[in-house]
Amino acid sequence: MSIIEELSDIFGEAFKSLDLPRELGNVRTSDRPEMAEFQCNGAMPAAKQAGKNPREIAQAIVEHVQDHPNLKDVSIAGPGFINIFVTNEFLTKYVQDVQLPKLSEGETVILDYGGPNIAKPMHVGHLRTGIIGDTLRRILDKVGFHALGDVHMGDWGTHMGMLMMDYIRTSDESIVMDCNLEDADAVQTLFDDMAERYPKASGAAKENPELMQEARAATVKLQNKEEPFLSMWQKIRDVSIRAMERNYGLLNVRFDLWKGEADVHDLIAPMAERLKQKGFAVQDDGAWVIPVERNDDKKKYPPLILYKSDGGVMYGTTDMATIVERINLYDPSRIIYIVDQRQSLHFEQLFRAVRVSNIVRDDIELTFAGVGTMNGTDGKPFKTRAGGVMRLSDMIEMAQSKALERLNEAHLAQDMSEEEREKIALQVGVAALKFADLQNQRHADYIFDLDRMTNFEGKTGPYLLYQAVRIKSLLRKAAEQGLNIADDASFSIHEEERALALLLTALPDVLTLAVRNYTPHVLCDYVYNLAQTFSSFYGNCHILSEENENVRSSRLKLCNLTLERLEQVFELLGIECPERM
Numbered sequence: 001m002s003i004i005e006e007l008s009d010i011f012g013e014a015f016k017s018l019d020l021p022r023e024l025g026n027v028r029t030s031d032r033p034e035m036a037e038f039q040c041n042g043a044m045p046a047a048k049q050a051g052k053n054p055r056e057i058a059q060a061i062v063e064h065v066q067d068h069p070n071l072k073d074v075s076i077a078g079p080g081f082i083n084i085f086v087t088n089e090f091l092t093k094y095v096q097d098v099q100l101p102k103l104s105e106g107e108t109v110i111l112d113y114g115g116p117n118i119a120k121p122m123h124v125g126h127l128r129t130g131i132i133g134d135t136l137r138r139i140l141d142k143v144g145f146h147a148l149g150d151v152h153m154g155d156w157g158t159h160m161g162m163l164m165m166d167y168i169r170t171s172d173e174s175i176v177m178d179c180n181l182e183d184a185d186a187v188q189t190l191f192d193d194m195a196e197r198y199p200k201a202s203g204a205a206k207e208n209p210e211l212m213q214e215a216r217a218a219t220v221k222l223q224n225k226e227e228p229f230l231s232m233w234q235k236i237r238d239v240s241i242r243a244m245e246r247n248y249g250l251l252n253v254r255f256d257l258w259k260g261e262a263d264v265h266d267l268i269a270p271m272a273e274r275l276k277q278k279g280f281a282v283q284d285d286g287a288w289v290i291p292v293e294r295n296d297d298k299k300k301y302p303p304l305i306l307y308k309s310d311g312g313v314m315y316g317t318t319d320m321a322t323i324v325e326r327i328n329l330y331d332p333s334r335i336i337y338i339v340d341q342r343q344s345l346h347f348e349q350l351f352r353a354v355r356v357s358n359i360v361r362d363d364i365e366l367t368f369a370g371v372g373t374m375n376g377t378d379g380k381p382f383k384t385r386a387g388g389v390m391r392l393s394d395m396i397e398m399a400q401s402k403a404l405e406r407l408n409e410a411h412l413a414q415d416m417s418e419e420e421r422e423k424i425a426l427q428v429g430v431a432a433l434k435f436a437d438l439q440n441q442r443h444a445d446y447i448f449d450l451d452r453m454t455n456f457e458g459k460t461g462p463y464l465l466y467q468a469v470r471i472k473s474l475l476r477k478a479a480e481q482g483l484n485i486a487d488d489a490s491f492s493i494h495e496e497e498r499a500l501a502l503l504l505t506a507l508p509d510v511l512t513l514a515v516r517n518y519t520p521h522v523l524c525d526y527v528y529n530l531a532q533t534f535s536s537f538y539g540n541c542h543i544l545s546e547e548n549e550n551v552r553s554s555r556l557k558l559c560n561l562t563l564e565r566l567e568q569v570f571e572l573l574g575i576e577c578p579e580r581m
């Protein structure tokens with residue numbers, strides 16, 4: 001149980017004793033720490049239900065809990081708010097034993113948060129989905145789910161046919177086929193070649209119907225597993241995966257499954273056959289579609305297209321087959337898509353289509369967790385100065401070199417080898433990028449501001465790392481001086497430390513909230529609040545220089561616990577913290 005849960009229990013009992021619903025006793029952290037540590041606002045709705053005066057009800061509740069050993073002070077404010085302070089003993093117990101919530105007994109959840117197309121460089125559009133998706137995977141895993149992240153590459157469309165035909169037309173197949181995957185330089189060369197070729201090939205095919213026809217034919221041959229297409233495709237895919245692994249690796253974004261659209265190709269025909277037979281798919285102007293409209297719709301929902309009139313499959317078809325595969329292989333209780341918000345209509349059609357056709361049981365939760373875009377100062381999705389799409393690798397490099405500049409300005413990491421400093425700059429730069437992204441509401445857009453996000457002050461990744469490193473160095477000094485850290489028996493909390501102690505107990509409830517709506521930003525608010533609160537504690541209280549042995553060792557313990565909590569959140573956000581800087 002978390003501290004909030006235990007308090008809610010106490011007040012829930014009180015409401016129950018008045019024949020009122022238990023949930024009205026729900027307690028939360030106070031909005032106004034100077035007035036209360038916790039508050040319970042159930043008296044107002046209770047009064048409405050019972051047709052009574054809220055202050056009277058609040059009074060009865062207060063009388064009921066008055067002598068509870070965990071409560072130090074309970075009072076009524078305004079129309080019937082109940083303000084709560086807890087005892088030192090109660091707080092001390094919780095601070096030392098914070099248990100993360102267990103919200104599942106290992107149910108499988110699949111998270112779909114990759115989506116890069118192979119043969120194309122990853123760009124900034126892949127940043128948000130990757131970072132947010134990976135964090136959600138870490139969070140769900142931590143609270144007891146069996147979370148599986150799937151990269152779900154776009155590896156099976158006409159874009160493959162266009163690219164392969166381009167190599168064949170220029171007699172350059174050997175550039176692809178001879179590439180040695182173990183040689184990083186060769187991999188990079190081929191990757192750059194594809195990145196340059198693809199836009200040209202695709203532009204040409206769009207203008208020239210003959211080329212388009214060839215590209216389509218090549219794609220069909222690939223899908224029939226014919227040579228040389230299959231081998232070429234495999235090479236292109238492998239090289240692309242190497243590049244993705246590098247980008248995602250730098251960002252600390254991990255996947256359990258490296259699957260793509262191609263993996264479900266063979267499931268499409270039998271699935272479509274069944275859908276036709278059962279009458280879920282109908283013919284429409286030569287195409288096969290699944291109608292998804294409902295009577296109470298306020299707007300129009302176009303059907304999901306299974307087969308175009310030329311027999312080609314669509315984005316929705318592969319996504320449907322992927323759901324079939326995921327259910328067969330992993331038996332998930334939830335599938336969560338962390339994808340650009342602008343694809344919401346596609347996912348609504350998809351979810352409706354798999355529900356009406358009974359591909360997905362009612363008890364399996366399908367969620368579209370849409371994400372906003374990272375914009376430039378013009379309010380449009382971020383572009384390079386030249387107006388092109390910015391590669392993800394360039395953006396990471398930019399963040400790293402800016403972080404290095406910041407470290408130098410702040411005279412940090414100066415006594416280290418260049419190599420070590422570079423490594424720390426990468427950690428700081430990536431923390432800046434990730435924290436700037438994760439702190440926004442998932443579906444909100446935000447403006448990319450490298451100066452702000454790399455600052456060592458403010459709500460930034462570098463600020464958080466700096467606070468954690470400062471605690472590490474303080475604890476090292478304490479150890480060098482042979483100072484003790486309080487044990488359970490000697491640990492005590494004093495007035496000026498209560499705000500910090502209270503926050504240290506709050507992580508379980510924050511985590512529960514982050515899971516409820518798939519919103520990692522609440523963890524960012526929490527960790528920033530914790531770092532700031534620690535900072536004022538550090539400014540106001542003597543620690544190493546404190547003369548009273550009990551006070552000092554208890555404060556060292558609070559430092560230790562703060563670091564523990566910060567590191568727990570860093571791990572959930574996939575942020576690495578240096579030992580020193």
Ligand code: ARG
Pocket residue numbers: 112114115116117152153154319337339
């Ligand atoms: N490859 C897609 C794109 O570039 C994103 C895939 C998202 N995931 C999915 N299951 N549809 O837009």
